[in-house]
Amino acid sequence: MDSFATVAELRAQVRAWKREGLRVGFVPTMGNLHAGHYSLIQLAREHAERVVASVFVNPTQFGPNEDFARYPRTLDADATGLAEHGCDGLFAPSVPEMYPFGTGHEVRVRVPGITDVLDGAHRPGHFDGVATVVARLFNMVQPDVAVFGQKDYQQLRVIEYLVRDLAFPIAIIPAPIARAADGLALSSRNQYLSATQRAVAPRIHETLLAMRADVQAGRGLPDIESDASARLNAAGFAVDYAAIHRADLTRPDADERTGLIALIAARLGSTRLIDNLRLD
Numbered sequence: 001m002d003s004f005a006t007v008a009e010l011r012a013q014v015r016a017w018k019r020e021g022l023r024v025g026f027v028p029t030m031g032n033l034h035a036g037h038y039s040l041i042q043l044a045r046e047h048a049e050r051v052v053a054s055v056f057v058n059p060t061q062f063g064p065n066e067d068f069a070r071y072p073r074t075l076d077a078d079a080t081g082l083a084e085h086g087c088d089g090l091f092a093p094s095v096p097e098m099y100p101f102g103t104g105h106e107v108r109v110r111v112p113g114i115t116d117v118l119d120g121a122h123r124p125g126h127f128d129g130v131a132t133v134v135a136r137l138f139n140m141v142q143p144d145v146a147v148f149g150q151k152d153y154q155q156l157r158v159i160e161y162l163v164r165d166l167a168f169p170i171a172i173i174p175a176p177i178a179r180a181a182d183g184l185a186l187s188s189r190n191q192y193l194s195a196t197q198r199a200v201a202p203r204i205h206e207t208l209l210a211m212r213a214d215v216q217a218g219r220g221l222p223d224i225e226s227d228a229s230a231r232l233n234a235a236g237f238a239v240d241y242a243a244i245h246r247a248d249l250t251r252p253d254a255d256e257r258t259g260l261i262a263l264i265a266a267r268l269g270s271t272r273l274i275d276n277l278r279l280d
């Protein structure tokens, strides 16, 4: 696997692959890679002959009181893992390479509407930072396909909107959520959890399953949402939201039953976990 720290080096390699007629798949990450990320590499490999992963902890998508400083940075282990999982190129730019004018002076990309709800409401500016860095990464890597995990469901929808609206010639491939045996969605943030918190964390997935059963049993959606929040709060979480939306993230009517998704964001101590489940 080749590693690139600059856009110029990366582009030279991607151009060479494309001259050979090879399709390029892309998996953007913030590093600290786990089995969930490696499943994205495998999926990218099914759609492209060459796969590039990026590792960049993007400062513009963290709020002032969030975990940017302590976000785990494990580039050497990530490079080894990527090579073992058949990745062809690792792009690990510095902050000045990504933001040549410095953060605070960067051109920003804002996706309207869909970013006002759920995580967008609880993490103001987060999706502006995500859209800004992903637009840059797409322009730097110039892939044919890019893979995004469905755990970050709202992020996936934001990226689909961005690609369509800015006419990036990139196919977006959604990847299924990778889970531990007890149902907890894999996340780099799981390692912040104490042993006690880790034992409680699968309640998020259990609650999503209960929400699905309640929807199928015909209960009203507002009651299901408030029961889910109460159940998680009682288990020791501080719930940001436990909500049922349409797949396009608009709000459904109380008796709607099809095309729905349940989404949860909840904190255990200072660790914020998110997860979701399609309800049909």
Ligand code: PAF
Pocket (backbone or CB within 6 Å): 028, 029, 030, 056, 058, 061, 130, 133, 134, 152, 155
């Ligand atoms: O999902 C992530 O890891 C990040 O939000 C992404 C897409 C790599 C942008 O920084």
